[in-house]
Amino acid sequence: MREMKDSGIEWIGNIPASWKSVPMRYLFRECTTKNRLGQEKTALKFTYGTIIPKTNFDANTDDYVANTIMSYTVVHPGVIMINCLNLNYDFVSQRIGLVKDYGAITSAYLAIEPNNQVLSAYATYQLKSWDAAKAFHNMGTGVRKTLDFSELGKKHFVLPTLGEQKNIVAFLDSKCSEIDAISADIQKEIETLEQYKRSLVFEAISKGINGEKAANTSSDIWKEIPQSWKLVDIKYLFEIVKRIAGREGYNILSVTQKGLKVKDISGNQGQIAENYSGYQFVFPSDYVMNHMDLLTGWIDCSDQFGVTSPDYRVFRLRDKTQNDTEYYKYVMQCCYMCRIFYSLGQGVSTLGRWRLQTSAFMNFKVPVPPLHEQKEIARYLNDKCKEIELSIEQKRKQLELLSAYKKSLIYEYVTGKKEVI
Structure with missing residues (x-):
């Protein structure tokens, strides 16, 4: 040594x-x-x-x-x-x-x-x-x-000497290429699973899971739906609400790709507001939507009380006795995953300002099955999506391990702790 x-x-x-x-x-x-x-x-x-x-x-x-x-x-x-x-x-x-x-x-x-x-x-x-x-x-x-x-x-x-540098670079180029190739294959597997999830959700909320005979519609999005279903404007199913908190001290809820998460504001990381008293209330079963960024934004149904940005769109079902919140969560998320809301947006997409205007949102028609089918579809998608997301998470952990190994490999050789033989 x-x-x-x-x-x-x-x-x-x-x-x-x-x-x-x-x-x-x-x-x-x-x-x-x-x-x-x-x-x-x-x-x-x-x-x-x-x-x-x-x-x-x-x-x-x-x-x-x-x-x-x-x-x-x-x-x-x-x-x-x-x-x-x-x-x-x-x-x-x-x-x-x-x-x-x-x-x-x-x-x-x-x-x-x-x-x-x-x-x-x-x-x-x-x-x-x-x-x-x-x-x-x-x-x-x-x-x-x-x-x-x-x-x-x-x-x-x-x-190091130039000769040692050349040896280190040749070694790391080779090893990192191998790691990158494996990572690229895993990433493709993740993308395939995500595409499968998109297709699964779209099929379930537009065609059902019971094999009922389909009927043609006039919609460019939902071209066929089961005969017993309806297409209904969002404005007849939901109402937009904005209830300003007026003071601070509540959990801050942020819309992320993994759903609504409580924001940690203690570490001053990310975007921090000067004051949260102007934020709006979110109650359990309310939907929170980032309608300002239809490409990377998201929507989720809240399971807790808190406040969120006044810039987000918060809305709720008009009649929860005849409609299932979980089913409509999948409908709304499908409209993000499949770029349906994106196709209705306006703005400058290259600057991340592709918004869904209120009128376009409220007048958009969504599939409405009978209540018992809504519940069946929600349970089916909960089980299926959980399986898919578990597989995706396992593959992402593989990517993290490969990334950590690559960083460790680079560190050990560029600092001379390991020698190229």
């Missing part, structure tokens, strides 16, 4: 005795050239730790895009991008990415290029290990915790 020494870097720990620890300002330069002449037409963006070209961003055909891209930073293959904004937040998308194309990228990010002592690929792996260790969380200044090159340049970087 080779001799080790303390690197003096908290998130690195011990490194081989022959390796150096060098301030980054001696190994990297900041790329600051702006695209003022518009020479680069390709705009790049961060996507889950990679830098890829933007789509629907054509500087050749759109004057607004052409003007915007002129304020971007010019980059080329080998440049490393760091998202140095809001360093106290955890970013699912990851903060480090290696540029592989010529283009321009927003100057809000920090672009750095190594000198001839450092391979870009090795530097990317090491900085990704910093990111995984949350090293960037303690860097940066100001309210938004931003980091500039003058501050980053003071941080020490672990420096």
Whole structure:
């Protein structure tokens, strides 16, 4: 086993005795050239730790895009991008990415290029290990915790020989490719299960589960429904309510992809309101809908009392004796999963402002079976969806384990704790 020494870097720990620890300002330069002449037409963006070209961003055909891209930073293959904004937040998308194309990228990010002592690929792996260790969380200044090159340049970087860097990169490229391939297969399995769930819910709420003969309708969405069912406007089934709390002290309910969740406001994480007295009441069996974002938003039926954002749409059944809340929860969620509400929306989808206006929502027709069938369908979907979601959750845990293994592998080799033989 080779001799080790303390690197003096908290998130690195011990490194081989022959390796150096060098301030980054001696190994990297900041790329600051702006695209003022518009020479680069390709705009790049961060996507889950990679830098890829933007789509629907054509500087050749759109004057607004052409003007915007002129304020971007010019980059080329080998440049490393760091998202140095809001360093106290955890970013699912990851903060480090290696540029592989010529283009321009927003100057809000920090672009750095190594000198001839450092391979870009090795530097990317090491900085990704910093990111995984949350090293960037303690860097940066100001309210938004931003980091500039003058501050980053003071941080020490672990420096093996170029030969060792090449070996580490070749090894990690191979291993990470294997892990990424397995992860991609599991992700496809998850997507297949999610598609199966969408189809299952749509079939159950539009055709039933008893094999009753179908009748044609005039609806473009629900083209056939069982003969004993009806299509009824939402406005005849539900009423929108808004009851402002007027004071604080209630549980804050937030609409997430996993349903309505109580928001933890003690840690000041995520979006925090200055005052919650203007929030609206939510009672058990009320529905809460994020109608402002029909692409990534969601809807759920509450099982508890609390308050939620006044921007959300809260509504309730007019007659709970003749209608099942669980059945209509699936109807509403199906309209999100299958992009039905999305097709009725208005706004600017590219900016995440694709809203379902009140009139379009209230005049939309939904399938209404007899009450006993509503209850049967709800029980059926509860059982089936639970099975599917359990399978999805198991596969997501597999992805988490693979991700953790990949991060551990990168850390152990870029810090020299394991040696490429």
